[in-house]
Amino acid sequence: MNYTEAKSKFINTWGSLGTLWGINKAMAQIQSLLFISAEPLSMEEIMEELKISRGNTSMNLRQLIDWGIVSKEFKAGERKEYFTTEKDVQELARIIAKERSRRELQPTIKVLKEVSNITPDGTNETDEFIKQTKAMCELTETADSLLNKMANQQQNWITKSILKIFS
Amino acid sequence: MNYTEAKSKFINTWGSLGTLWGINKAMAQIQSLLFISAEPLSMEEIMEELKISRGNTSMNLRQLIDWGIVSKEFKAGERKEYFTTEKDVQELARIIAKERSRRELQPTIKVLKEVSNITPDGTNETDEFIKQTKAMCELTETADSLLNKMANQQQNWITKSILKIFS
DNA sequence: TTAAAGTTTCAATAATTACTGAAACTTTAA
DNA sequence: TTAAAGTTTCAGTAATTATTGAAACTTTAA
Structure with missing residues (x-):
């Protein structure tokens, strides 16, 4: 199995396990994408990677922030918001x-x-x-x-x- | 609060908590009804009490049996099946x-x-x-x-x- | 046997839940 | 200010999941 395969397998597995800890699929998938990502990601990047709409991404990110699992990050000199999840x-x-x-x-x-x-x-x-x-x-x-x-x-x-x- | 109110409140609360342990609403409601019932109940009685269809009752009872939470019981001289849940x-x-x-x-x-x-x-x-x-x-x-x-x-x-x- | 009592199955449908996309809103740099 | 960059909201729609009801099946007592 190569990295790309492994990555999508991980995101899907963790996504469907979302129910186990009481969150929906998209929310769990966003979290897992951030979890394995070496760098903070922008909304665009998340949308692109998971093939979900802007609205959906925005709402689920907000929920994740609300849970205290994800936080916003700002890169110096950039207007865009970046997101990271708790890595521990x-x-x-x-x-x-x-x-x-x-x-x-x-x-x-x-x-x-x-x-x-x-x-x-x-x-x-x-x-x-x-x-x-x-x-x-x-x-x-x-x-x-x-x-x-x-x-x-x-x-x-x-x-x-x-x-x-x-x- | 009287018994009838308390009973339906219990069944509803436990029913919606079903997700917490990964089972659906009807399944959780049937289980909770049996859990507080002093006697084993027939399918008719469960349908009547929870206002759900025969098919739904049958399928969810089967799943509960499959989980090992509910068991069939036979009353002497009766053809009908009765159901009880683990009480402990x-x-x-x-x-x-x-x-x-x-x-x-x-x-x-x-x-x-x-x-x-x-x-x-x-x-x-x-x-x-x-x-x-x-x-x-x-x-x-x-x-x-x-x-x-x-x-x-x-x-x-x-x-x-x-x-x-x-x- | 047979018919009555009871149970199961499953295609159709209802209810719920998630997702989209576009418009409205906010922020910021010039 | 203003317009470009970015974010949020939410009505409409799609996808998923649960439920019904009726037909098929099974069991049993006479």
């Missing part, structure tokens, strides 16, 4: 974990707490409902705290590395 | 973790290994590509082994509980 996979994982927790897990926990809090009326139905939704709530809370612990773990790992450099 | 959240989490690993993480790891294995031609481009895809591969492998460890951890937890009962 550990840090990338940390950001994604945090965002997913905030966007999905936390709201779910809130609803689970609400619904598991109905007053039992003595029927089997409500007893089972309360029992099961409580269990689900605890599981979700465990998953959430695990995710956050992992994220902070990675932060510590980075922090440690930085400290090592300066010690 | 820990075991549920374990099954989901395993399936996601098998269906998504493993194939991705395979591709990442492939593409990161191209021969460097001395250019910046390929060097960066190899470096970054290798890092991504390692991250994915870490995530996968973590997921599996968690899953087995939970199995051990269950095993321990069972052992406790019989000791």
